[in-house]
Amino acid sequence: MSAGDLITADGQLEWRGTLLGSGSPFRMTKLDGWLDLPEMRADNPDRPGRHGGFQGNQLAGQRTVTLSYLVKGVPAADFGAVVTTLRKITAPSERPLEEPLVVRLDGESWLANARCVRRTINVEKYYALGYTTGAIQWQATDPRLYSVAEQRDVTALPSPPADGLPYPLTFPLVFGTGKQGGRLRAVNAGGAASWPVWEVRGPVTGPVIANRDTGERLVFDGTFTIQRGQTLTIDTDTRTVLLNGVNQSDKLLTRGWFPIPANGAVQVDFTAASYDPNASLTGRWRHAII
Structure with missing residues (x-):
């Protein structure tokens, strides 16, 4: 229940x-x-020698x-x-x-x-x-x-682009499809910012979670590997990084923490140092009010 x-x-x-x-x-x-x-x-510091304070x-x-x-x-x-x-x-x-x-x-x-x-x-x-x-x-x-209901979305790593033009050329020309996947969207319908939990499932090496809208990123050591069957859980509210329950915070090199804004959404890109079709990123969050 x-x-x-x-x-x-x-x-x-x-x-x-x-x-x-x-x-x-x-x-x-x-x-x-x-x-x-x-x-x-x-946190409003006083204005020296004047009435009031500075907005903090x-x-x-x-x-x-x-x-x-x-x-x-x-x-x-x-x-x-x-x-x-x-x-x-x-x-x-x-x-x-x-x-x-x-x-x-x-x-x-x-x-x-x-x-x-x-x-x-x-x-x-x-x-x-x-x-x-x-x-x-x-x-x-x-x-x-x-x-009460938890929201979630999931994405795999972006697939490598398909080959370009085959030779000899024949018409009509068919170009490669480019990268597919690697992106999810998190929507917060509440009036307060909500901090998501990210779950990275292996196999994957050097994962990167990026806010496409602001450029903020969570970047892991390029040699850090999450094996098949393992899950790396990143709680952006408590700032914890756990691999199957074991602290791996030292592997997080760039700490561009970002929430899902109030009455808004974020587009998140998931990339890594190498490609594996079985790797995935799951986002979990709840609408928030205050």
Whole structure:
């Protein structure tokens, strides 16, 4: 089951395979931080001896999402199990990794990668009667919200050009077809830039991933070889380069990282030091908003 599969209506959330909000025992009374702009951090140096400052970078900080909930109307025999479920899905592990939190509002589901950082279950006068309130809070180090469906495109290396004119010449002349393939297009329909993951599958030596529109390139050592059956994964957001899970960042010589712009697209060229028809480049990304 994929993240968000349990959601069928607005006002629902899914976390760790459990439905929250509308249609669940955990009725949403308030949701903070989901549609809000995260706290912004600015780098605006002061103007010496003058009012104001110079315009610097302005970047979004982490996103904090808080669900306030109400549990009532649950049969007394089931209330304890409902509370146990809530405690189970919000329990931290020793080294918790971010997991998908999916929310549907206004007919659209979006996803944030987050960790649960707070849980309250109020034990008050009517708790014994199957009534409680509380809150769950998540923190996402990446403030962007992503489409639930992952987008992808794939291309092989450009094929060598076909031979040119055959001799002796005969009319009409038939010219070679030129290079074929080696290009993919990634479209981001969201209002924030999205950083893709590139997967290079061997056999290939000295791969190059280039933004055809801007000229930015990711260039690997010309002798660096990815064998048949191996996959090199380049996460442009975290800036990691892994070959079958092993760090190969030192093989990346030119680091022209580039995102897919907001409400835009990029055309990407895939080339290498040598040609093999079995080599391929796959791009994976999600539409992003903030």
